[in-house]
Amino acid sequence: MxxxxxxxxxxxxxxxxxxxxxxxxxxxxxxxxxxxxxxxxxxxxxxxxxxxxxxxxxxxxxxxxxxxxxxxPTALETAPTQPHEIGMHRIALSVDDLDAALEIAARHGCHPLRGVADYQGVYRLTYLRGPSGILVMLAQATQAGGGAG
Missing domain, CATH: 3.10.180.10 (2,3-Dihydroxybiphenyl 1,2-Dioxygenase, domain 1)
Structure with missing residues (x-):
C-alpha cells in the first residue's frame, strides 16, 4: 500500500x-x-x-x-496548544530567509514566542502564534541539505 x-x-x-x-x-x-x-x-x-x-x-x-x-455549528474556542501538550502540535514551514518571514509575520501581529534559536548550526528557527492561535514553526537551513523537521 x-x-x-x-x-x-x-x-x-x-x-x-x-x-x-x-x-x-x-x-x-x-x-x-x-x-x-x-x-x-x-x-x-x-x-x-x-x-x-x-x-x-x-x-x-x-x-x-x-x-x-x-x-x-458555531466554532468552539479552545485554549491555544502549548508546545508540550499531546495532540496536534504545530505546522512547520521551511523558509529561505527567516528574517524576512518574521517581518511578514509581524505585519500580521505574529511574533516569536521567545526569539530565534540556533539548532547546532544547522537551522535558525522559531515558534510563533499565527492567526487563530495556530502554532507555526519557521525554520531556515544554515547548512546545505537542511529542511524543517
Whole structure:
C-alpha cells in the first residue's frame, strides 16, 4: 500500500485572515469552496457541518494546508496548544530567509514566542502564534541539505 500526506487541516476563526498570513509567507491558494450537506456530515462526522474552506500549497508543490472556517455549528474556542501538550502540535514551514518571514509575520501581529534559536548550526528557527492561535514553526537551513523537521 502506498501512502502520502495529502494535507494538514486547520480550523480558523477567520478564513481571510489566515489565507492572508500564509499567502504572504509564500503559499498559494489552490482553491476555495463552501461545503455542507450529507456527504460533508458523513466525511467529517459532524451533523450540520457547513464550512468555508481553502486549500493552500507551498512553493515547492509538496506541502498543503486546508484551512476551514465553520459557519455551522458555531466554532468552539479552545485554549491555544502549548508546545508540550499531546495532540496536534504545530505546522512547520521551511523558509529561505527567516528574517524576512518574521517581518511578514509581524505585519500580521505574529511574533516569536521567545526569539530565534540556533539548532547546532544547522537551522535558525522559531515558534510563533499565527492567526487563530495556530502554532507555526519557521525554520531556515544554515547548512546545505537542511529542511524543517
Amino acid at each position: 502506498s501512502t502520502r500526506l495529502e494535507n494538514v487541516g486547520i480550523a480558523v476563526r477567520d478564513l481571510e485572515e489566515a489565507i492572508a498570513f500564509f499567502t504572504d509567507l509564500g503559499l498559494t491558494v489552490l482553491g476555495r469552496d463552501e461545503v455542507s450537506g450529507p456527504w460533508a456530515e458523513t466525511a467529517v462526522g459532524l451533523d450540520g457541518n457547513h464550512a468555508r474552506i481553502a486549500l493552500l500549497q507551498t512553493a515547492d508543490g509538496h506541502g498543503r494546508i486546508e484551512l476551514f472556517e465553520y459557519l455551522h
